[in-house]
Amino acid sequence: GDFVTTEDGTGVVHMAPAYGEDDKATTDTVGIVPVTPVDSKGRFDSQVPDYQGQQVFEANAAIIRDLKNGTGAAAVNGPVLIRHETYDHPYPHCWRCRNPLIYRAVSSWFVRVSEFRDRMVELNQQITWYPEHVKDGQFGKWLSGARDWSISRNRYWGTPIPVWVSDDPAHPRIDVYGSLDELERDFGVRPENLHRPYIDELTRPNPDDPAGKSTMRRIEDVFDVWFDSGSMPYGQVHYPFENSDWFAGSADTEAHFPGDFIVEYIGQTRGWFYTLHVLATALFDRPAFKTCVAHGIVLGNDGAKMSKSLRNYPDVNEVFDRDGSDAMRWFLMASPILRGGNLIVTEQGIREGVRQVLLPLWNAYSFLTLYAPRVGTWRTDSTHVLDRYILAKLAVLRDELTDALDVCDISGACEQLRQFTDALTNWYVRRSRSRFWEEDAEAIDTLHTVLEVTTRLAAPLLPMATEVIWRGISGGRSVHLTDWPEAGVVPADPALVAAMDQVREVCSAASSLRKAKKLRVRLPLPRLTVAVEDPERLRPFADLIADELNVKAVELTGDVAAHGRFELTVNARVAGPRLGKAVQAAIKAVKAGAGTLNADGTLSAGEVVLNPEEYDSRLVAADPGCTAALPDGAGLVVLDDTLTEELEAEGWAKDRIRELQDLRKSSGLEVSDRITVVMAVPAERAGWARAHRDLIAGEILATAFEFGEPADGVEIGDGVRVAIARGSALGAE
Structure with a gap:
C-alpha cells in the first residue's frame, strides 16, 4: 500500500480520513466516507459513547487501558493491544498558545482555482521578481500545482461570506450577493453593519419553497483572512462602487492597477503574493502587481526566529542610542535578506556597517570642516590626478547606484557605496592630507563637491547621516528634497578609474605582504616589482605607489610568468551537466598539465573543450613568501625586503x-x-x-x-x- 508494507511491523495501518490530508486523499480513491466523531471543541461526540465529552488527548489513557484490558466498545472481543510503546515525533502546535492542534475535516466553500491555473502561470511571466529565481522557482512551481482554495473559516470574527442558503434541504437554494443594493433588493432593508451577529439577522422566505416554510439564512462561515488580503488592491478604494477611474484608469487618469511594486517575506509565495495573483487572475485576467521583492526572514542571534519571550536579539533602543537608526537600516539593506536569504541579527554585524560606511563618510565630512579654512564651492575642473580620480569614481558610483536601485538590487547598491567610501577615505582623503593642510583650493572644493553628490546618492540608504552632512555643506533645507544626480553630473574618466583602482590593488597586496612579514610601514624597502599585462597603464603612478608603500623604487613589467603561473581547475558542477562522464577526463587532463587556453577563452583539456564558465583560472605566486597575486588574476607584486x-x-x-x-x-x-x-x-x-x-x-x-x-x-x-x-x-x- 501507500503507507504500509508486509516487511515491517504488523502490515496494517489505520486510516483517519477526517483527520489527515494524506489519509483522506487515499480513502477518497476507494470511496470511503469520512467519519467525524470529534466536535468543534475537540471532544468525542455521541458516535463514541464510551468517551463522549472527553477531550481527545485526555481520552488517550482510557482508550489504551480499554484496549489492553479488553473492555469497552474498542475491544468487544477481548484484549486487542499487541504492543504499547511511546515514541517522539513532530506534531503541530498553535504558535500563539503552544497547545497541540487537531486536524479535522469540515465542509468548506472553495474557489475553483484549478479552472484558471494555467492562466495564472502565464500571467506570472509578466511579473518582475527579485530575486529572479522566485518567478519560475518557489512561486512558479506553487502556481503549477495550485489546487482549489478553501476560502471559508468556522470563526466568529472576520468578513462574513455573503452567501445565503435555504434551511430546508427539500427546497435547496443558494444566493450569492455582491453589493448592498442587491441585499436591499431581496431583503427590503439596507444593512448598516455587515459583521456578525448583525448580518446574520438578515433573513427572508425561500422563494423556491411553494409552502413558504423554509428560510434563507446566511451561512455561518467567514472568509479566510487571505481572501481579504488578496482583495487589497480594489478593496482599499471600494472598487467597483467608487474610484473606478483611479483604479482602472480613464482618458484623464492613470490606472493604479496593477500595482507597480510590492515587498514581503518570501514565504508569502504561498500567502499574500499567491492570493493577490489568484483573485486578480480570476477577476481581471491580469497580474495584481508588476514588480515584487521577496525578502528573507530576520532571525535572532541564536539563528532562531526572533522572540520577545526569548529576547534573542539586540535591544533596539540601545542600538539606536549607540549606533543610530542608519546603522540598523544599513545592516538590513546590505544583507542577503533582500535577495530572499535569511539574516541573523547581531550587534557585531550592525557595528560592522558603522565601521565600513557610516564612520568613513562622517570622517570625510569632519575632515573637510576641520581643515578647510573656508566653505567649499562646487568644482569639477581640478587638474590634480587624485581630484580627477575621485570625481570619475563618483561618476561610476552614480551610474552603478542608479542601475542597482532601478532593479531593486538594494544590497548591490549598498556594496557599491561601501566600496566608494573606502576609496574616498582610505585613498583620496588620506593621500590628500598634506594638500588640505596647505589649504589647497582644488582639494577643498573637490571634496566639497564629492560629498554634496555622494550624500544625494546615499540618501535613500543612509537618510539620517546624509541629511546632517548635506545640510552642513550646502546650507539647504533637506537632501531628501533634492533631485537624483543626473548622468554627467561630474566628469567621467573610465581609463583613470581603472588605472587608479589597479594602483590601489597593487598597494593593498603589497601592504598585506609587509604585514605578513611583520615589516613596519615606516621602514623603507628597496624595491617593489609589479608584473601586470599592461604595465604602461601604471607607469604614471609609479611615484605614487612608491610613496604609498615606502619603497625606494617601483619596477613595472609585463612578464607575469617570471613570478608566477596560472593554475587551472575544472568546475565540475557547471561542466558536468553538459559533458556528463567526459568531465572526469577533462579533470584528469588539466591536473596532468594538458590544459591549453585558447584565444576565444575556451580551454582545451585533452580531447574536451571547456567553455569559459566551466573552468577556473587562478594566478599562483612562484615565491609566496614575497609575492602576492592581484585580484582576478590581474598580475603579481613582488616585495624586496632586503635591508641596509x-x-x-x-x-x-x-x-x-x-x-x-x-x-x-x-x-x-x-x-x-x-x-x-x-x-x-x-x-x-x-x-x-x-x-x-x-x-x-x-x-x-x-x-x-x-x-x-x-x-x-x-x-x-x-x-x-x-x-x-x-x-x-x-x-x-
Whole structure:
C-alpha cells in the first residue's frame, strides 16, 4: 500500500480520513466516507459513547487501558493491544498558545482555482521578481500545482461570506450577493453593519419553497483572512462602487492597477503574493502587481526566529542610542535578506556597517570642516590626478547606484557605496592630507563637491547621516528634497578609474605582504616589482605607489610568468551537466598539465573543450613568501625586503616623526604651530638622528632643532628623550 508494507511491523495501518490530508486523499480513491466523531471543541461526540465529552488527548489513557484490558466498545472481543510503546515525533502546535492542534475535516466553500491555473502561470511571466529565481522557482512551481482554495473559516470574527442558503434541504437554494443594493433588493432593508451577529439577522422566505416554510439564512462561515488580503488592491478604494477611474484608469487618469511594486517575506509565495495573483487572475485576467521583492526572514542571534519571550536579539533602543537608526537600516539593506536569504541579527554585524560606511563618510565630512579654512564651492575642473580620480569614481558610483536601485538590487547598491567610501577615505582623503593642510583650493572644493553628490546618492540608504552632512555643506533645507544626480553630473574618466583602482590593488597586496612579514610601514624597502599585462597603464603612478608603500623604487613589467603561473581547475558542477562522464577526463587532463587556453577563452583539456564558465583560472605566486597575486588574476607584486643600514636609519627617523606628531597633539598644539625641539638620542643612534635631522624637523614643523639633554623632556621611544615648545622657548642643559 501507500503507507504500509508486509516487511515491517504488523502490515496494517489505520486510516483517519477526517483527520489527515494524506489519509483522506487515499480513502477518497476507494470511496470511503469520512467519519467525524470529534466536535468543534475537540471532544468525542455521541458516535463514541464510551468517551463522549472527553477531550481527545485526555481520552488517550482510557482508550489504551480499554484496549489492553479488553473492555469497552474498542475491544468487544477481548484484549486487542499487541504492543504499547511511546515514541517522539513532530506534531503541530498553535504558535500563539503552544497547545497541540487537531486536524479535522469540515465542509468548506472553495474557489475553483484549478479552472484558471494555467492562466495564472502565464500571467506570472509578466511579473518582475527579485530575486529572479522566485518567478519560475518557489512561486512558479506553487502556481503549477495550485489546487482549489478553501476560502471559508468556522470563526466568529472576520468578513462574513455573503452567501445565503435555504434551511430546508427539500427546497435547496443558494444566493450569492455582491453589493448592498442587491441585499436591499431581496431583503427590503439596507444593512448598516455587515459583521456578525448583525448580518446574520438578515433573513427572508425561500422563494423556491411553494409552502413558504423554509428560510434563507446566511451561512455561518467567514472568509479566510487571505481572501481579504488578496482583495487589497480594489478593496482599499471600494472598487467597483467608487474610484473606478483611479483604479482602472480613464482618458484623464492613470490606472493604479496593477500595482507597480510590492515587498514581503518570501514565504508569502504561498500567502499574500499567491492570493493577490489568484483573485486578480480570476477577476481581471491580469497580474495584481508588476514588480515584487521577496525578502528573507530576520532571525535572532541564536539563528532562531526572533522572540520577545526569548529576547534573542539586540535591544533596539540601545542600538539606536549607540549606533543610530542608519546603522540598523544599513545592516538590513546590505544583507542577503533582500535577495530572499535569511539574516541573523547581531550587534557585531550592525557595528560592522558603522565601521565600513557610516564612520568613513562622517570622517570625510569632519575632515573637510576641520581643515578647510573656508566653505567649499562646487568644482569639477581640478587638474590634480587624485581630484580627477575621485570625481570619475563618483561618476561610476552614480551610474552603478542608479542601475542597482532601478532593479531593486538594494544590497548591490549598498556594496557599491561601501566600496566608494573606502576609496574616498582610505585613498583620496588620506593621500590628500598634506594638500588640505596647505589649504589647497582644488582639494577643498573637490571634496566639497564629492560629498554634496555622494550624500544625494546615499540618501535613500543612509537618510539620517546624509541629511546632517548635506545640510552642513550646502546650507539647504533637506537632501531628501533634492533631485537624483543626473548622468554627467561630474566628469567621467573610465581609463583613470581603472588605472587608479589597479594602483590601489597593487598597494593593498603589497601592504598585506609587509604585514605578513611583520615589516613596519615606516621602514623603507628597496624595491617593489609589479608584473601586470599592461604595465604602461601604471607607469604614471609609479611615484605614487612608491610613496604609498615606502619603497625606494617601483619596477613595472609585463612578464607575469617570471613570478608566477596560472593554475587551472575544472568546475565540475557547471561542466558536468553538459559533458556528463567526459568531465572526469577533462579533470584528469588539466591536473596532468594538458590544459591549453585558447584565444576565444575556451580551454582545451585533452580531447574536451571547456567553455569559459566551466573552468577556473587562478594566478599562483612562484615565491609566496614575497609575492602576492592581484585580484582576478590581474598580475603579481613582488616585495624586496632586503635591508641596509641606510634604510633602517630612515625608518628609525620616520618612527620618531610619528611619535613627535603624537606629542604635538597631546601637548595641545595646533596643526600649523611651529615648534622648537631638544632631543637626546642614545649614542648608538646618534648618527642616524643627525643624518635625518632635516627630515624630522621639516615633518614636525620645527624651526629650531637641537641635540642635547632636554631640561624637562619625555621619553618617546627607543631611548629617545625630547622636549618641545611653541616658538623658541627651549634649550639644552
